[in-house]
Amino acid sequence: MNILFVGDIFGSAGRHIVREHLPHLLETHSVDLLVINGENSAGGFGITPSLAEEIFDLGAHVITTGNHIWDKREIFEYMTVPADSHVRGRRVLRPANYAVNTPGFGVYQGSLADGQEYAVLNLQGRVFMSSCDDPFRKADELLSKVTAKVILVDFHAEASSEKVALGWYLDGRVTAVLGTHTHIPTADERVLPQGTAFQTDVGMSGPYDSVIGVETELVLQRFLTGMPGKFEAAKGNPKLCAALIECDGATGRAYGIRRIMLGE
Numbered sequence: 001m002n003i004l005f006v007g008d009i010f011g012s013a014g015r016h017i018v019r020e021h022l023p024h025l026l027e028t029h030s031v032d033l034l035v036i037n038g039e040n041s042a043g044g045f046g047i048t049p050s051l052a053e054e055i056f057d058l059g060a061h062v063i064t065t066g067n068h069i070w071d072k073r074e075i076f077e078y079m080t081v082p083a084d085s086h087v088r089g090r091r092v093l094r095p096a097n098y099a100v101n102t103p104g105f106g107v108y109q110g111s112l113a114d115g116q117e118y119a120v121l122n123l124q125g126r127v128f129m130s131s132c133d134d135p136f137r138k139a140d141e142l143l144s145k146v147t148a149k150v151i152l153v154d155f156h157a158e159a160s161s162e163k164v165a166l167g168w169y170l171d172g173r174v175t176a177v178l179g180t181h182t183h184i185p186t187a188d189e190r191v192l193p194q195g196t197a198f199q200t201d202v203g204m205s206g207p208y209d210s211v212i213g214v215e216t217e218l219v220l221q222r223f224l225t226g227m228p229g230k231f232e233a234a235k236g237n238p239k240l241c242a243a244l245i246e247c248d249g250a251t252g253r254a255y256g257i258r259r260i261m262l263g264e
Contacts, residue, residue: 001116001249002029003152005178006036007185007241008066010206010213011044011233015054017240018205021262022058029244033118034058035152037180038092039065040206044213044233046071049078052092062091062108062120066156066181067130069094069104079104086110095124095156096142097133107142116249117148121174123166125157125181135162136169143173149252152245156181160200167198175252176245178202183212185241185261195253203241203261210234239263 004025009018018036026034036058041051046068052075055063069075078089080103089104096106109119121142123135135155143151151174157163163179170177172194179186185203192198204213211219214231221229239261246256 001032001150001247003033003035003150003176003245003247004029004031005152005154005176005202005243005245006034006205007202007243008037008039008180008183008204008206009041009055010183010204011040011235013233013235013238014204014206015041015051017238017262017264019058020264021240025242025260026059032112032116033150033152034060035062035064035120035154036060037065037154038063039068039156040204040213042072044231046075047092048072048074049089052078052088056088056091061110061112062093064093064120064122064154064156064180066095066124076103093120093122095122095132097123097135097138107146109146109148116150118150118152119146119148121151121153123153123155125155125159125162127157127159127162129158135166139166139170150175150247150249151252153177155179158182160186163200167192167196171196175247175254176243176257178243185259187259189243189257189259191254191257195255197243197245197247197254197257199243199257199259202243205240205242206238207234207236208239209236237263
């Protein structure tokens with residue numbers, strides 16, 4: 001079974017580069033399950049229902065997000081659906097360790113056309129991030145209820161140490177732990193000893209002539225002056241970043257992970 005995870009789509013440049021490369025990636029690698037992090041697809045800040053629909057139309061089975069999920073208010077209603085639903089709004093995840101009763105869900109379990117079951121978990125870190133529940137114990141709680149063998153975890157976190165720690169904590173219990181949020185791809189992809197594929201950060205799918213997606217001059221002014229200013233998504237040098245995981249569908253054990261970066 002082949003799983004493709006596409007890193008954080010950032011703005012129109014990210015949407016463009018994903019549209020350009022995704023069809024041949026899916027075909028070339030015989031992808032069975034496609035998961036895309038879309039939290040910054042709306043101008044670099046948040047996601048809207050129409051953009052979620054656009055990403056699903058590209059073939060995504062599940063869309064994961066992170067700390068910018070609430071930047072666009074119109075996504076609230078889109079994600080407010082019954083827990084047992086399989087509609088598209090149910091398959092847009094927000095971090096599972098957010099406060100109880102916030103819109104949406106942090107885990108989705110479904111099945112592919114061939115009957116293969118899978119689950120996707122979305123968690124957010126606590127180090128250098130806004131307050132949320134313990135992602136380690138939340139993972140334990142969610143996994144106790146998941147019946148699928150193939151399980152992918154998007155861990156949206158700032159600190160590399162926290163991401164690496166969760167990878168080791170879940171080794172052998174999930175198929176993959178893939179980090180998002182910092183927008184810089186790391187070169188540490190590997191399969192851990194008990195069969196969990198891991199990468200500290202998959203990187204963003206967006207403009208790399210920027211400061212993690214934002215126009216360079218705007219960020220430099222913030223650092224040089226300390227004055228507030230509106231950030232805008234850059235557009236230069238877009239690249240798609242992703243991770244391709246090969247696993248045994250019967251056991252969920254990963255046996256390969258490949259880092260992907262494609263430009264125009």
